[in-house]
Amino acid sequence: MTNISSERFTAVLARTVRLSWPATTVEGSNGFGSVPTLAAGSRYIEWTVQCRGQPDHTGYLVSITPIDAAVRAWATGWREAIESLDCMRSLAASCAKASLPPLAGLCLRVSPQHAYHWNPDMPERLQLQVSFEFSASHRLALPGCSDAENHALFGKCSNANGHGHNYRLDVTVATNPSVPNTVATLEAVVDREVMKRLDHKHLNLDCPEFADLNPSVEHIALVCRNLLQSPLRTERLDLICVTVWETAKTCATVQAAG
Numbered sequence: 051m052t053n054i055s056s057e058r059f060t061a062v063l064a065r066t067v068r069l070s071w072p073a074t075t076v077e078g079s080n081g082f083g084s085v086p087t088l089a090a091g092s093r094y095i096e097w098t099v100q101c102r103g104q105p106d107h108t109g110y111l112v113s114i115t116p117i118d119a120a121v122r123a124w125a126t127g128w129r130e131a132i133e134s135l136d137c138m139r140s141l142a143a144s145c146a147k148a149s150l151p152p153l154a155g156l157c158l159r160v161s162p163q164h165a166y167h168w169n170p171d172m173p174e175r176l177q178l179q180v181s182f183e184f185s186a187s188h189r190l191a192l193p194g195c196s197d198a199e200n201h202a203l204f205g206k207c208s209n210a211n212g213h214g215h216n217y218r219l220d221v222t223v224a225t226n227p228s229v230p231n232t233v234a235t236l237e238a239v240v241d242r243e244v245m246k247r248l249d250h251k252h253l254n255l256d257c258p259e260f261a262d263l264n265p266s267v268e269h270i271a272l273v274c275r276n277l278l279q280s281p282l283r284t285e286r287l288d289l290i291c292v293t294v295w296e297t298a299k300t301c302a303t304v305q306a307a308g
Contacts, residue, residue, distance in 0.1 A: 095158065096158070097158055097159075101117070112151050116148055120147075120150060133160065137158075138158075138176060154169075156168045178225045180233060181219070182219040182237075182240055186248050187212045190266060193262055220292065236287060239282055239285060267300060274294060279307060291306060
C-alpha cells in the first residue's frame with residue numbers, strides 16, 4: 051500500500067479573498083462578504099489566487115492566512131484600475147514578495163456575471179469572461195432515425211414535444227485596451243448574434259442553425275462559437291472560447307477556431 055503521507059505530488063490551491071473596493075479601513079467584518087465591511091460608495095469584489103506546488107509533510111501547499119494577508123495588504127495601496135494587466139502584474143508581484151508558492155493564475159470577479167483571468171504563462175494577455183442566460187427548448191433526435199431509434203439513443207430527452215433548459219453561456223475573450231467599453235461591446239454582440247436567435251425558441255423548429263444538427267449541449271456550444279467569432283473580431287475582440295451550461299452539472303466548452 052502506498053504511504054500517501056510521503057508521496058510527492060503537485061497541487062493547485064485556489065483561495066478566494068472577498069473585499070470591499072476601493073479597500074477601506076472601516077471597522078468590522080462580514081464573514082461572507084468581506085473584511086472590512088462595505089463602506090458607502092464601495093462595492094464587493096473577489097480575488098482568487100491560485101498557487102501551484104508540492105504540499106509538504108503536513109499536507110499543506112500553503113496556509114490560506116498569508117494569501118489573505120498578501121491580497122489585503124496589496125489592496126490598501128492600489129488605487130488604479132483593477133480591470134487591467136498592470137493590476138494583475140502588481141498583485142502577482144506582491145504575492146511573490148510575500149513568499150507564496152508560484153502562481154498558477156489570478157481571477158478578479160467584479161460581479162456574478164463578469165470575471166477577469168490572468169495566467170503567468172501568458173503575462174501579456176488578460177481574459178474577460180461574461181456570463182449570459184437564455185431559455186430554450188429542444189429535442190435530441192438524429193435526422194433519418196425513427197422515434198424508437200432516437201429514444202433508444204437519447205431516452206426521455208427525445209420525447210416528441212421536447213423539453214426545456216435555462217442555459218448559461220460563458221463567453222471568454224482576450225481584452226483589448228484599445229477597445230472602449232469592452233464589456234458593453236461584448237454584451238451587445240452576444241445579444242444580437244445569440245440571444246435574439248436562441249432565447250425562448252425551440253431550437254429544432256425555430257432555429258435554422260439546428261435544422262440538420264442535433265441540439266446537444268456540445269452542438270449548442272459550437273453554434274454559439276460560430277455565431278460569435280467573426281462579429282467579435284469585427285469589434286477587435288478575440289474570442290477564446292465559449293462554454294454552454296445545460297444544467298448546473300453539465301456543460302460543454304468549444305475553443306475559438308484557429
